[in-house]
Amino acid sequence: QKEVEQDPGPLSVPEGAIVSLNCTYSNSAFQYFMWYRQYSRKGPELLMYTYSSGNKEDGRFTAQVDKSSKYISLFIRDSQPSDSATYLCAMSDGNNRLAFGKGNQVVVIP
Amino acid sequence: DGGITQSPKYLFRKEGQNVTLSCEQNLNHDAMYWYRQDPGQGLRLIYYSQIVNDFQKGDIAEGYSVSREKKESFPLTVTSAQKNPTAFYLCASSIWDRGEAFFGQGTRLTVV
Numbered sequence: 001q002k003e004v005e006q007d008p009g010p011l012s013v014p015e016g017a018i019v020s021l022n023c024t025y026s027n028s029a030f031q032y033f034m035w036y037r038q039y040s041r042k043g044p045e046l047l048m049y050t051y052s053s054g055n056k057e058d059g060r061f062t063a064q065v066d067k068s069s070k071y072i073s074l075f076i077r078d079s080q081p082s083d084s085a086t087y088l089c090a091m092s093d094g095n096n097r098l099a100f101g102k103g104n105q106v107v108v109i110p
Numbered sequence: 111d112g113g114i115t116q117s118p119k120y121l122f123r124k125e126g127q128n129v130t131l132s133c134e135q136n137l138n139h140d141a142m143y144w145y146r147q148d149p150g151q152g153l154r155l156i157y158y159s160q161i162v163n164d165f166q167k168g169d170i171a172e173g174y175s176v177s178r179e180k181k182e183s184f185p186l187t188v189t190s191a192q193k194n195p196t197a198f199y200l201c202a203s204s205i206w207d208r209g210e211a212f213f214g215q216g217t218r219l220t221v222v
Binding site for chain 1: 114116143150151152153155158198200204207208209210211212213214215216218
């Protein structure tokens with residue numbers, strides 16, 4: 001079983017829809033959770049960072065962590081064509097080894 | 111502006127040559143990493159360093175070498191022993207125990 005599972009998609013949605021992305025993990029030692037956005041041929045950009053169960057909002061983005069179920073989610077409200085990118089989940093146990101999902105390609109159709 | 115700078119953006123290597131990719135950060139981060147990204151395979155860890163003069167192999171270190179002589183710099187050398195070096199290489203850094211990593215813009219290496 002891989003440490004982090006992320007359905008690679010791709011996911012196509014109409015502009016204005018809610019985008020929902022998920023990752024599951026197997027290592028209960030993970031305590032830091034991140035979502036990155038990566039545009040084509042660019043480096044990943046840190047979008048959301050959290051270290052506790054529950055929800056964290058930042059503008060149109062909400063990160064959700066459920067440690068008991070080993071499940072994290074990213075929601076994008078009112079999606080825009082500029083949100084079209086690959087989204088990677090990542091997690092860490094605090095000992096500097098990061099585990100990444102394979103990424104989810106999202107296409108927002110105008 | 112604080113951040114991570116990778117250079118060059120594009121690099122071409124002939125068969126049998128060693129090439130060095132540069133990574134510099136001014137975030138005062140202790141930890142630095144090198145990843146390789148191939149289509150459909152996600153990010154794979156090549157090497158990481160927690161402090162100056164110390165580094166550890168990642169999952170795919172064969173054919174690569176690194177040095178960490180300064181806190182700000184973590185260059186990666188792709189040696190001729192790396193049989194399939196064409197890929198997108200990403201450097202990252204983080205505060206040691208937070209896991210919150212920041213990435214550079216990447217170097218695309220192509221073997222010609």
